[in-house]
Amino acid sequence: MNFKFTTAGESHGKALAAIVEGLPAGLAIDLEKINHELWRRQQGYGRGGRMKIETDKVEFLSGIRHGKTLGSPVTMIIENRDFVHWTEIMSSEKLETQPKNPPIVSRPRPGHADLAGGQKFGARDLRDILERASARETAARVACGALARQLLENFGIEIKSHVIKLGNIPEIALQKTWEEICAIEENAPLNCADQEIENLMIAHIDAAKENGDTLGGIFEVVAKNPPVGLGSHTSWAEKLDGRIAQAFMSIQAVKAVEIGEGVLNAGRFGSEVHDEIYFDENNFRRRTNRAGGLEGGITNGEELRVRGYLKPISTLRKALHSVDIETKQEDLAAFERSDITAVPAAGVIGEAMLAIVLANSLREKFGGDSLDEMKRNFESYRDSIAKY
Ligand code: EPS
Numbered sequence: 001m002n003f004k005f006t007t008a009g010e011s012h013g014k015a016l017a018a019i020v021e022g023l024p025a026g027l028a029i030d031l032e033k034i035n036h037e038l039w040r041r042q043q044g045y046g047r048g049g050r051m052k053i054e055t056d057k058v059e060f061l062s063g064i065r066h067g068k069t070l071g072s073p074v075t076m077i078i079e080n081r082d083f084v085h086w087t088e089i090m091s092s093e094k095l096e097t098q099p100k101n102p103p104i105v106s107r108p109r110p111g112h113a114d115l116a117g118g119q120k121f122g123a124r125d126l127r128d129i130l131e132r133a134s135a136r137e138t139a140a141r142v143a144c145g146a147l148a149r150q151l152l153e154n155f156g157i158e159i160k161s162h163v164i165k166l167g168n169i170p171e172i173a174l175q176k177t178w179e180e181i182c183a184i185e186e187n188a189p190l191n192c193a194d195q196e197i198e199n200l201m202i203a204h205i206d207a208a209k210e211n212g213d214t215l216g217g218i219f220e221v222v223a224k225n226p227p228v229g230l231g232s233h234t235s236w237a238e239k240l241d242g243r244i245a246q247a248f249m250s251i252q253a254v255k256a257v258e259i260g261e262g263v264l265n266a267g268r269f270g271s272e273v274h275d276e277i278y279f280d281e282n283n284f285r286r287r288t289n290r291a292g293g294l295e296g297g298i299t300n301g302e303e304l305r306v307r308g309y310l311k312p313i314s315t316l317r318k319a320l321h322s323v324d325i326e327t328k329q330e331d332l333a334a335f336e337r338s339d340i341t342a343v344p345a346a347g348v349i350g351e352a353m354l355a356i357v358l359a360n361s362l363r364e365k366f367g368g369d370s371l372d373e374m375k376r377n378f379e380s381y382r383d384s385i386a387k388y
Contacts, residue, residue, distance in 0.1 A: 019074070021074075148352070208341070247356065261292070
């Protein structure tokens with residue numbers, strides 16, 4: 001069975017929920033590791049007041065018994081602690097009178113789902129749209145990704161991320177090795193591998209905050225030790241780079257995805273781009289990894305490197321011009337509270353999405369109902385690759 005997941009929940013509703021299907025039976029699950037990923041997603045200089053309210057933690061409702069998966073769907077819940085302040089406005093009960101505080105949202109934010117979503121779904125209170133469009137939803141995805149990651153660990157695959165650009169700093173995005181990324185301290189303010197650059201990024205965020213503005217940036221996710229042969233060249237939907245791009249583009253505010261040095265490669269000669277092949281200790285290797293570990297939509301055994309480009313957050317304290325959907329008069333867009341930037345958090349979400357895509361590919365390729373069966377299939381494939 002493939003690795004599948006779905007999330008549910010509104011930003012200020014009672015809770016977020018997720019259902020994950022396709023984990024093999026017998027996989028040991030460490031709840032603390034999942035909660036640690038949720039903690040990491042909440043970090044980062046430039047987050048707003050909401051992160052002081054939430055302490056995201058998972059509660060299992062199904063699929064795990066005595067610390068191991070049963071092979072059945074895993075259901076997870078993450079409480080929204082902020083819900084206590086929104087019980088009436090987010091109530092599932094029919095209300096006799098519309099609550100006054102906060103009022104109906106009628107001034108859509110440029111860059112947000114507010115207006116297009118409102119038009120599409122016929123919503124007169126744009127809260128009906130923004131609550132689900134909110135990146136709060138990604139807490140549930142990170143929980144799903146943390147399960148996927150625990151499967152990947154059994155196959156020797158590790159995933160990390162780092163921030164390589166914040167706004168326009170540095171001018172050329174950072175290029176860092178796996179070891180340099182591993183050396184970043186857990187509580188580094190921006191999950192950046194260069195402290196001097198990180199200080200400049202912090203000053204840039206401070207300036208944006210001062211101006212009531214927001215910032216985007218670029219994060220990079222690296223998967224160490226993926227086996228050769230995940231994904232396939234045979235059909236468009238099987239190409240792993242295509243699947244990764246879709247997974248990354250689905251992260252709120254991600255507007256471009258790059259595999260390896262894809263953007264720079266477009267302006268280089270072929271001789272400057274393609275990673276030459278050599279044979280070493282019974283292994284085919286590449287001298288460089290400008291392809292980011294993917295050729296023909298198939299993993300080639302090198303590190304997988306994927307970058308997500310984020311637009312600046314669309315809720316601005318110094319609000320942009322918009323139009324009130326009721327009066328049709330020009331007005332400033334709505335503002336309640338916002339992050340200045342969330343690029344480090346997006347990196348953690350990118351890790352989760354890459355873990356999910358890879359877990360799905362492993363499940364497709366190695367099948368099995370139990371982890372033991374899946375591992376046997378994996379070992380047998382690894383033996384055949386070693387003889388190639
Ligand atoms: C978000 C707006 C902010 C962010 C939120 C995403 O929430 P609020 O409106 O409650 O201040 O903090 O992100 C999260 C809550 C989170 O957990 O990441 C938005 O509009 O997308």
